[in-house]
Amino acid sequence: MTTSRVRTGVFRVLLEIDIGDTAPADFFAVWRRMAETAARAPGILAQSLNADTRRDGRYFVVSEWRTTEDFTAFSAGADHERLATSLKALGRTVSMTGMTQVLTSPPVSAVSEVRP
Numbered sequence: 001m002t003t004s005r006v007r008t009g010v011f012r013v014l015l016e017i018d019i020g021d022t023a024p025a026d027f028f029a030v031w032r033r034m035a036e037t038a039a040r041a042p043g044i045l046a047q048s049l050n051a052d053t054r055r056d057g058r059y060f061v062v063s064e065w066r067t068t069e070d071f072t073a074f075s076a077g078a079d080h081e082r083l084a085t086s087l088k089a090l091g092r093t094v095s096m097t098g099m100t101q102v103l104t105s106p107p108v109s110a111v112s113e114v115r116p
Helices: 024-039 068-075 078-090
Strands: 011-018 044-051 058-065 092-100
Touching: 011 068, 024 044, 024 058, 024 078, 058 068, 068 078, 068 092, 078 092
Parallel strands: none
Antiparallel strands: 011 058, 011 092, 044 058
């Protein structure tokens, strides 16, 4: 079975960062500056910083953008470059993945009960 790449939702970016021996407070301060910069960018819908529950010092940044082009324009900007350099100095980017939503489902509470 193949899945088509029909875009039905936002463009999401998942950035995985390992901060190693960096103090979390130092990393959070730089991330907050990046988040404030991103919050002013055209097309940003949401962003969050998430901690790995299995590995100390590993974080995931999830950002949601209206379009791929909005994210591309933001990431090419001078403000982003300057802050990305600061983030890279504090940690090692393990991976960055761009994603488009292709399917979604309602929460269980919204699905009617199926009866025989």
